Amino acid sequence: xxxxxxxxxxxxxxxxxxxxxxxxxxxxxxxxxxxxxxxxxxxxxxxxxxxxxxxxxxxxxxxxxxxxxxxxxxxxxxxxxxxxxxxxxxxxxxxxxxxxxxxxxxxxxxxxxxxxxxxxxxxxxxxxxxxxxxxxxxxxxxxxxxxxxxxxxxxxxxxxxxxxxxxxxxxxxxxxxxxxxxxxxxxxxxxxxxxxx
Amino acid sequence: xxxxxxxxxxxxxxxxxxxxxxxxxxxxxxxxxxxxxxxxxxxxxxxxxxxxxxxxxxxxxxxxxxxxxxxxxxxxxxxxxxxxxxxxxxxxxxxxxxxxxxxxxxxxxxxxxxxxxxxxxxxxxxxxxxxxxxxxxxxxxxxxxxxxxxxxxxxxxxxxxxxxxxxxxxxxxxxxxxxxxxxxxxxxxxxxxxxxxxxxxxxxxxxxxxxxxxxxxxxxxxxxxxxxxxxxxxxxxxxxxxxxxxxxxxxxxxxxxxxxxxxxxxxxxxxxxxxxxxxxxxxxxxxxxxxxxxxxxxxxxxxxxxxxxxxxxxxxxxxxxxxxxxxxxxxxxxxxxxxxxxxxxxxxxxxxxxxxxxxxxxxxxxxxxxxxxxxxxxxxxxxxxxxxxxxxxxxxxxxxxxxxxxxxxxxxxxxxxxxxxxxxxxxxxxxxxxxxxxxxxxxxxxxxxxxxxxxxxxxxxxxxxxxxxxxxxxxxxxxxxxxxxxxxxxxxxxxxxxxxxxxxxxxxxxxxxxxxxxxxxxxxxxxxxxxxxxxxxxxxxxxxxxxxxxxxxxxxxxxxxxxxxxxxxxxxxxxxxxxxxxxxxxxxxxxxxxxxxxxxxxxxxxxxx
Numbered sequence: 001x002x003x004x005x006x007x008x009x010x011x012x013x014x015x016x017x018x019x020x021x022x023x024x025x026x027x028x029x030x031x032x033x034x035x036x037x038x039x040x041x042x043x044x045x046x047x048x049x050x051x052x053x054x055x056x057x058x059x060x061x062x063x064x065x066x067x068x069x070x071x072x073x074x075x076x077x078x079x080x081x082x083x084x085x086x087x088x089x090x091x092x093x094x095x096x097x098x099x100x101x102x103x104x105x106x107x108x109x110x111x112x113x114x115x116x117x118x119x120x121x122x123x124x125x126x127x128x129x130x131x132x133x134x135x136x137x138x139x140x141x142x143x144x145x146x147x148x149x150x151x152x153x154x155x156x157x158x159x160x161x162x163x164x165x166x167x168x169x170x171x172x173x174x175x176x177x178x179x180x181x182x183x184x185x186x187x188x189x190x191x192x193x194x195x196x197x
Numbered sequence: 198x199x200x201x202x203x204x205x206x207x208x209x210x211x212x213x214x215x216x217x218x219x220x221x222x223x224x225x226x227x228x229x230x231x232x233x234x235x236x237x238x239x240x241x242x243x244x245x246x247x248x249x250x251x252x253x254x255x256x257x258x259x260x261x262x263x264x265x266x267x268x269x270x271x272x273x274x275x276x277x278x279x280x281x282x283x284x285x286x287x288x289x290x291x292x293x294x295x296x297x298x299x300x301x302x303x304x305x306x307x308x309x310x311x312x313x314x315x316x317x318x319x320x321x322x323x324x325x326x327x328x329x330x331x332x333x334x335x336x337x338x339x340x341x342x343x344x345x346x347x348x349x350x351x352x353x354x355x356x357x358x359x360x361x362x363x364x365x366x367x368x369x370x371x372x373x374x375x376x377x378x379x380x381x382x383x384x385x386x387x388x389x390x391x392x393x394x395x396x397x398x399x400x401x402x403x404x405x406x407x408x409x410x411x412x413x414x415x416x417x418x419x420x421x422x423x424x425x426x427x428x429x430x431x432x433x434x435x436x437x438x439x440x441x442x443x444x445x446x447x448x449x450x451x452x453x454x455x456x457x458x459x460x461x462x463x464x465x466x467x468x469x470x471x472x473x474x475x476x477x478x479x480x481x482x483x484x485x486x487x488x489x490x491x492x493x494x495x496x497x498x499x500x501x502x503x504x505x506x507x508x509x510x511x512x513x514x515x516x517x518x519x520x521x522x523x524x525x526x527x528x529x530x531x532x533x534x535x536x537x538x539x540x541x542x543x544x545x546x547x548x549x550x551x552x553x554x555x556x557x558x559x560x561x562x563x564x565x566x567x568x569x570x571x572x573x574x575x576x577x578x579x580x581x582x583x584x585x586x587x588x589x590x591x592x593x594x595x596x597x598x599x600x601x602x603x604x605x606x607x608x609x610x611x612x613x614x615x616x617x618x619x620x621x622x623x624x625x626x627x628x629x630x631x632x633x634x635x636x637x638x639x640x641x642x643x644x645x646x647x648x649x650x651x652x653x654x655x656x657x658x659x660x661x662x663x664x665x666x667x668x669x670x671x672x673x674x675x676x677x678x679x680x681x682x683x684x685x686x687x688x689x690x691x692x693x694x695x696x697x698x699x700x701x702x703x704x705x706x707x708x709x710x711x712x713x714x715x716x717x718x719x720x721x722x723x724x725x726x727x728x729x730x731x732x733x734x735x736x737x738x739x740x741x742x743x744x745x746x747x748x749x750x751x752x753x754x755x756x757x758x759x760x761x762x763x764x765x766x767x768x769x770x771x772x773x774x775x776x777x778x779x780x781x782x783x784x785x786x787x788x789x790x791x792x793x794x795x796x797x798x799x800x801x802x803x804x805x806x
C-alpha cells in the first residue's frame with residue numbers, strides 16, 4: 001500500500017490482510033452465501049471485496065472496514081446473481097453434473113426453500129431482509145449499507161416480507177424446488193464454457 | 198395482504214433459517230493463502246491518466262463549464278464515464294482540463310447565473326472536507342495520488358493535444374472524440390439531470406446534491422423535514438475506470454421497474470448482458486401523486502436523444518400510492534435510459550426515476566425496388582449472381598418490389614458495390630447496388646448485425662462506408678489491457694495483422710463454435726459473446742463500457758505465444774452504429790499442458806495481467 005496518503009482530518013491506519021481476514025472473512029462469506037448457494041462463488045465475491053479494499057484507490061475510514069466490506073459483498077453477490085440469470089437464459093451446453101451437497105440435517109430443505117425465496121426478491125428487498133434478519137442491523141445501518149433512505153428500508157422490508165410470504169406460501173416445510181439448484185449448476189457449467197479454452 | 202402475525206412468524210422463521218445457514222458455511226481451508234496470493238498479484242489501483250493531465254489543468258469559469266457539463270452528460274450516461282466527449286471546436290486547454298466540481302446547484306435548477314470561481318472553490322473545498330472527515334460509515338474518499346503508470350503510452354496524451362486539424366476523417370464522421378478527463382460524481386449527476394431537462398426535483402427550491410461514495414444524494418434542505426424525508430432521490434453512480442457513470446435514479450415518491458426484461462429469445466443471435474428487452478419496453482411502478490400523469494421517455498445513452506415516450510394515468514391503489522403501467526414500442530437496438538417523471542398537482546414538485554436498459558428488437562428488413570434498368574434490358578431485369586460479379590442465378594424484373602437486403606456487409610468488386618439480396622420467391626444472391634432503391638430505412642436491426650458490420654468495416658478499412666459505421670478513439674481500461682497506442686482503424690488492423698491465424702475445429706472448440714456462432718476472419722476468430730466468465734478482466738471491461746455489446750476477436754500473439762482477446766464495444770447513435778471502444782485483453786503466458794488441465798475458475802487471479 002505504498003503511496004497512500006493520510007486523510008487531512010484524521011489519520012488512518014492501513015488495515016492488514018491478516019487482521020481483516022481474522023475479523024471479517026468468515027462473516028462475509030456467510031453473508032455472501034445468503035445470495036450464492038455455492039461456497040466458492042461466495043468466497044470469490046468476498047475475495048474481490050477484500051482485494052478492492054486493500055488495493056483499491058479508495059481510503060477507508062478506520063473502523064469502517066466492516067461496513068465497506070458488507071456493502072461490497074452485497075453488491076458483488078447481487079451482481080453475480082444478475083449475471084447468472086443472464087447466462088442462464090443463454091445456456092446451450094449440456095450441464096456437467098456437480099456433486100450434490102451433503103445432507104446437513106432435517107432443517108436444510110426448509111432453509112433452502114427460504115433462501116431460494118429470498119434470491120427471487122428484488123435486489124433491495126432481498127438485501128434488506130438479509131441485513132435485518134441475518135446480521136440484525138439497524139434501519140440506519142441498513143440504509144447506510146445500501147445507500148437508501150430509512151423510509152425506503154421500511155418499505156423494502158415490508159414489501160419483501162409480503163412478497164416472500166407469497167413466494168413461500170402457506171405450506172411451511174415443503175421440499176424446495178430443484179430447478180434453482182439445477183440452474184446454478186448450469187451457471188457454473190456456463191462459466192466453464194465461457195472461458196478461453 | 199399478510200397479517201402482522203404472519204409477518205412475525207415469518208420473521209422468526211427467517212431469523213432461524215438465515216442464522217442456521219450462516220453457521221453451516223465455513224470458508225475453504227486454503228482461503229487465506231488464496232486471498233493473500235490475489236492481493237499480492239493485484240496491482241494497486243490508481244489514476245494513471247490524471248497525472249498526465251494535471252499540468253494542463255486550468256480553472257474553469259461557469260460559462261466555460263456549461264458545454265463541458267453538457268458533453269459530460271453524454272458520456273456520463275453512455276458508460277464512458279471517465280472520458281469526456283468533446284466537441285471538435287474545443288480548445289486543447291479545455292479538453293485536457295481535469296474539471297473540478299465547480300458548477301453550482303443553481304446550474305442544475307436553472308434559477309441563477311452560473312457560480313463564481315470563488316463559490317465553486319468553496320463548494321469543492323466543502324466537498325473535499327466532507328469526504329476527508331472522519332466517518333463512522335464506509336464512506337470512500339477518492340485518492341489524490343499521482344500517476345505511477347504515467348509511462349504508459351495512453352490515448353490521453355493524444356487526446357490532450359487534440360485539435361481540429363488532427364481529427365481524422367473517421368473521427369469527423371463519427372463526430373466524436375474522447376478525452377480521458379476526470380469527472381466527479383457531482384458533475385455526472387448534474388449533467389444527467391441537465392440532459393433530462395430536470396430543472397428541479399421534488400420542489401423548486403432548496404435542492405442540493407451530496408456525493409457519497411458511489412452515489413449522489415439529491416435532498417431537500419428544508420430544516421423542518423427530518424433526515425429520512427429530506428432524501429428525495431438517489432442517483433447511483435458507478436466508478437468507471439477513472440470516471441463515473443450514472444446508472445440509476447430512484448425516488449421514494451415515484452418508483453419505476455422494467456417488466457419486460459426477461460422476454461429475450463434465447464435462441465436469437467443477440468448479444469446480451471444486463472437488462473435486455475426484446476420487444477416493447479413495458480414499465481410499471483407506483484407514484485405518490487395519484488391524480489398526476491406519469492410520463493416515461495426513452496433516451497439514448499449516447500446522446501440523450503428522445504427515442505420514444507408515453508404517458509399514463511395512475512390507477513389508485515389500496516394505500517396512498519397509485520399504480521401506473523404503460524408500454525413503449527421500440528425497433529432496432531439501443532441502450533437507453535427509461536426515465537419516468539411526474540409532477541405534483543399541489544406544489545409543482547417534480548419526481549424522477551430512471552433505469553438503463555438495452556433493447557434489441559428486430560425490425561423488418563428494408564425492402565428495395567429495382568430501378569435504373571432500360572426497359573429493353575437484354576437480361577429482362579436485374580441479374581442476381583452467386584457472388585459479386587459471379588455466375589447468374591436469377592433475374593429480378595424492373596420495378597419489382599420486396600427485394601430485401603440480407604444482413605451481410607456489402608462488397609465492392611470491379612468498381613461496383615454489391616449487396617446480398619433476396620426476394621419472396623426464395624431467390625438469393627448478390628446484385629449491383631446501383632439498381633436498387635431503398636423503400637425504407639436500411640438501418641441494421643440487431644446488435645449482431647451491427648457488430649458484424651463494424652467488424653467488416655474495420656477489416657476492410659472503410660469506416661465511412663454507406664453502412665454508416667463510425668469509429669471513435671479506442672479506449673483502454675486500467676491494467677487489463679495491452680496498453681499500446683492505438684488511435685484509429687489502421688492501428689487496429691496493424692495490431693491484428695501481427696497475430697497468427699487461428700483455425701477453428703476439434704474438441705471443445707467446435708462446441709464453443711456452436712455456442713458463440715463463430716464467424717471467420719483472416720487473422721483471428723471473430724465471435725459475439727453471449728456471456729462472459731466472471732474472472733475479472735473481461736467482466737471489468739464490460740462493466741466499464743456499461744455492458745454495451747461487444748465483438749471479441751480472439752487471437753494468438755506470436756511474440757508471446759499467449760492468447761489475446763480484443764473486445765470491440767459497439768453502440769448506436771441513432772441509426773449510426775459506432776465502435777465506442779476497444780480493449781485488448783492479454784492472457785498471461787501459461788504452459789500449454791497446464792492451461793489445458795487448469796479449470797476455468799483457477800485463472801481468475803492471473804487473467805488481469
